[in-house]
Amino acid sequence: MSGALLYALTGGVLFAMGLAGMILQKHLLRRILAFNILGSGSFLALIGLGQRGGPPDPVPQAMVLTGIVVAVCATALALALARRLLSLTGTMSLPGDEDVTD
Amino acid sequence: MTELLFDALLAIALVWTALRALLVPELFRSVMLFIAFGLLLALAWARLDAPDLALAEAAIGAGLTGALLLDAVGHLHRIEDARRKQENPEGRERRGEPS
Amino acid sequence: MQTFDAMLALFLLANLLVALARVMRGPSAADRMLAALLFGTVGVAVLLLLAQVQALPALNDVALVFALLAAITGVAFVRRAWRDPRSGNSGDPDDAA
């Protein structure tokens, strides 16, 4: 098994973990963390699969580079929205889940 | 051989930090573990011959995501503290609450 | 020489992972932060060694960016996220040493 495939498999595991976290966590900040882990997992899978036994592939690298920057913007926007929700409703969870702040 | 061992250790560490970041009870610890996860991910990009990604991950993980998340955690802490003070003006201590 | 560098990099990575125990154990928020800062210094060394192992000089640039921005997380912690026990509840397990 080559190193690249190992990272791709890790990416798959991280993706599934992030997905489970996004479904199961109540706290919005934790959901944002789970979303980031999910994203990192898919990036790892893309790059790892592109690198199997060959020269480094620039196309997935460019795609993931844009992905990383978009992910940080999405994180910041999500944090701003969560903060707004907190100041309006006093809770850090979505309607339907039990209230949490900290 | 050594390099494969390095990859395996790094992969285990990535999964472990991510898992703990999702599972630990305290928010602050989970953010700390996530920051560690980001730095390990930069090492993974380096191993995957993708220095462009390692650069971006290092700059964004160390310079931005960490600051954003820590700021959000601090904001939550301050609100929590203000609320406790309101409920509990004499400042009686409540020990052992998870944060 | 490359095998030697790779072994050193592996050793330093193992060091990093052992330091993760401090993130888990705490006890105070500052202790957890210290372990995360360790990732900065040791990470730089690992990147410098990987640049030699993989013959990829661009990784030196990554190490430079790492070192340049290493302080920001710590400063953000001190200035924004470090709970002051005087303003809140002093019984918080995160801040009790």
Add this chain to the structure above:
Amino acid sequence: MIPGSIKRAGRVLALGLSLGLALLLGWAMFDLPPAEIRLPEQVAARLAETGVSHPVTAVLLDFRSYDTLLEVGVLLLAVIGVLATRAEVRDGVEPAPEPVLLALARVTVPLMVVVAGYLLWAGAHRPGGAFQAGAVLAASGVLLRLAGRLPAWATPGFTMRLGLAVGLLIFLIVAAGVMVGGVTLLDYPSDLAGGLILLIEAGLAVSIGLTLAGLFLSAPAPGANREDAS
């Protein structure tokens, strides 16, 4: 209200499905045949037409420049969203910065700008480029903010708005310009490609830096925070 037992069953189901997904992904990756199209070779074959010698930059700003154009739009939307959702608060006063912190900022911020410039220049022929340069620039903004040297961004002024948009504007002007010249959208003429890419990258680095910094700067300082009283 949903009863607890159903909730618990739902959680177990979600966990089980995620585990199944992980296994499925792993199995698919193990069995994946090697790709029939060799992208690295195709990129290498046409690298000379782009005017840059680093393949990742070539893909980002020439072969797939359409994606990058849209991505800059997404970044702009994100920062607009962040600015729009922030509550009506006065900026709090950052606690007075320690002199040591100011000294650190004084040493590292100029270096960050230099390193950003270096990464921007390096992008044409080795790893680096507008995204990395922008991220380093943004980090310098974050450090200055933490040292109490930058105000929060309640409403960015005209210069700031121009700075945020300049990357997208230059990109669009170049895109429209080459269309007027008779080629399809973003298909630069080969002899100009290198210069155009550098121009776009410089604009992008400024915009990305301001955008990413703005994401942090739009959060009010902890000091006198009216939001906190809710």
Add this chain to the structure above:
Amino acid sequence: MTLLDWISAALLTVGAVFFLAGTVGLLRFPDVYTRLHALTKIDNLGLGFTVLGLLVRVESAAEALKLVMIWGLALAAGATLAYLIASGALERKLATDRLPGAEP
């Protein structure tokens, strides 16, 4: 292996030993203040030896400058953070009972 290779290997090994000492310190020292020493002094020394070990091998002046700059920046970051965290911990009265001069 040439003489330079040996020197480089020796310096890198010394650096790794310092890193090990720093990690052990971070795990074994009793409070924040002592752990700060492990992190910001010993580890920066380890990085210094690593940089020295690699400096022996560099081929261009620009690379050498980059390496030295990396160490300088790590030192500046370490010094600043050591001060900020130590003074913050004192302000928050973290484990001050073990400091010299404290009431028993």
